[in-house]
Amino acid sequence: MLQTVTEPGDEGATQLAAFRFMLRARLLDDKFAALYRAGKIHGGVFIGKGQEALSASIGVSLKKTDVFAPLIRDAAGRLAFGETILDAVRTYMGSSLGPMRGRDGNVHRGKPREGYLPMISHLGAMISVVNGTLFARRLKGISGTVGVACLGEGATSTGACHEALNQASVEKLPLVLVVANNQYAYSTPTSRQFACADLVDRAVGYGAQPHSVDGTDLVACVETVGEAISRARNGGGPQLVVATLLRLCGHGEHDDGNYIDPKLKASALGRDCLKLAEEFLLKENLIDAAQIAVWRSEAIREIEDAVAQVQREPLPDPFAENWTALSSAHLREAQNEDGH
Numbered sequence: 001m002l003q004t005v006t007e008p009g010d011e012g013a014t015q016l017a018a019f020r021f022m023l024r025a026r027l028l029d030d031k032f033a034a035l036y037r038a039g040k041i042h043g044g045v046f047i048g049k050g051q052e053a054l055s056a057s058i059g060v061s062l063k064k065t066d067v068f069a070p071l072i073r074d075a076a077g078r079l080a081f082g083e084t085i086l087d088a089v090r091t092y093m094g095s096s097l098g099p100m101r102g103r104d105g106n107v108h109r110g111k112p113r114e115g116y117l118p119m120i121s122h123l124g125a126m127i128s129v130v131n132g133t134l135f136a137r138r139l140k141g142i143s144g145t146v147g148v149a150c151l152g153e154g155a156t157s158t159g160a161c162h163e164a165l166n167q168a169s170v171e172k173l174p175l176v177l178v179v180a181n182n183q184y185a186y187s188t189p190t191s192r193q194f195a196c197a198d199l200v201d202r203a204v205g206y207g208a209q210p211h212s213v214d215g216t217d218l219v220a221c222v223e224t225v226g227e228a229i230s231r232a233r234n235g236g237g238p239q240l241v242v243a244t245l246l247r248l249c250g251h252g253e254h255d256d257g258n259y260i261d262p263k264l265k266a267s268a269l270g271r272d273c274l275k276l277a278e279e280f281l282l283k284e285n286l287i288d289a290a291q292i293a294v295w296r297s298e299a300i301r302e303i304e305d306a307v308a309q310v311q312r313e314p315l316p317d318p319f320a321e322n323w324t325a326l327s328s329a330h331l332r333e334a335q336n337e338d339g340h
């Protein structure tokens with residue numbers, strides 16, 4: 001597992017760490033897309049192309065004791081929060097040795113004991129789960145932790161989002177809601193999704209702190225997300241971060257995204273955050289091309305090794321499976337020796 005570099009004040013190191021997770025996530029997503037096309041993955045594949053800067057910024061800003069509820073486009077944040085490539089591959093390929101033991105696929109993976117919450121597909125549903133986790137910690141007397149819930153702009157239209165954001169604000173929970181406004185919810189454009197000038201304007205109505213950021217810009221994402229997380233950690237209550245960017249792929253790999261407006265693709269929103277981050281880090285002499293090539297080939301090797309290993313691992317056996325909910329104490333991941 002890679003170590004996150006988060007020495008306070010060392011922006012360059014944090015940007016570099018975030019870039020490395022972005023790169024690893026892009027390569028991992030590319031591999032999942034290729035496996036899907038080869039018929040090696042059952043169910044959907046959902047990738048985060050164009051959203052890696054925002055997602056990695058969350059992962060590098062969180063501590064391992066925090067709570068993270070990523071969404072479908074958060075491979076970078078997941079890796080930065082500590083997920084291994086092997087666990088991601090095991091879940092996508094249905095290995096019974098994965099964290100979900102082959103019972104949940106693709107993006108439905110996590111380790112609740114480690115504050116890494118497996119996502120529920122129903123849009124907006126994860127925010128109240130984060131609220132509950134934060135509230136439970138408060139009742140236990142645990143302070144100083146933060147919970148991040150990720151969301152798309154489409155999900156902000158749900159009642160679940162409204163209720164949870166209102167609840168977090170009333171309870172002054174250390175919730176950071178990070179909305180990736182990637183311009184489309186499936187094929188629905190923002191003009192059919194909301195009528196306010198900017199989603200971030202909604203923060204004031206709830207009593208949450210607003211933050212806007214250019215989601216294509218790694219430096220801005222690291223700074224803004226880091227600031228929002230630190231405010232929540234220091235008692236500032238709920239924070240709403242709205243990042244503006246463009247989804248550079250279809251909704252899932254079954255969707256070619258042919259409805260995406262070519263003018264948006266050609267605009268500043270359509271720039272590839274990974275390319276921009278690489279150009280920036282090279283220009284600032286924070287890294288050289290040879291080191292990036294090493295990181296790239298290391299990640300490719302790790303991904304290929306994980307796929308080769310998982311292809312030899314057992315699939316779940318429906319006849320031998322204990323169908324009790326995975327949340328049951330004796331089936332949870334990272335079970336202690338004594339079963340508790």
Ligand SMILES: Cc1ncc(C[n+]2csc(CCOP(=O)(O)OP(=O)(O)O)c2C)c(N)n1
Binds near residue numbers: 073152153155182
């Ligand atoms: C309550 C609910 N309604 C509909 C769906 C089906 N659905 C899954 S993803 C999606 C679009 C999500 O768009 P957005 O929230 O903008 O996130 P993005 O996919 O753009 O990252 C829809 C409609 C769902 N999962 N839950």
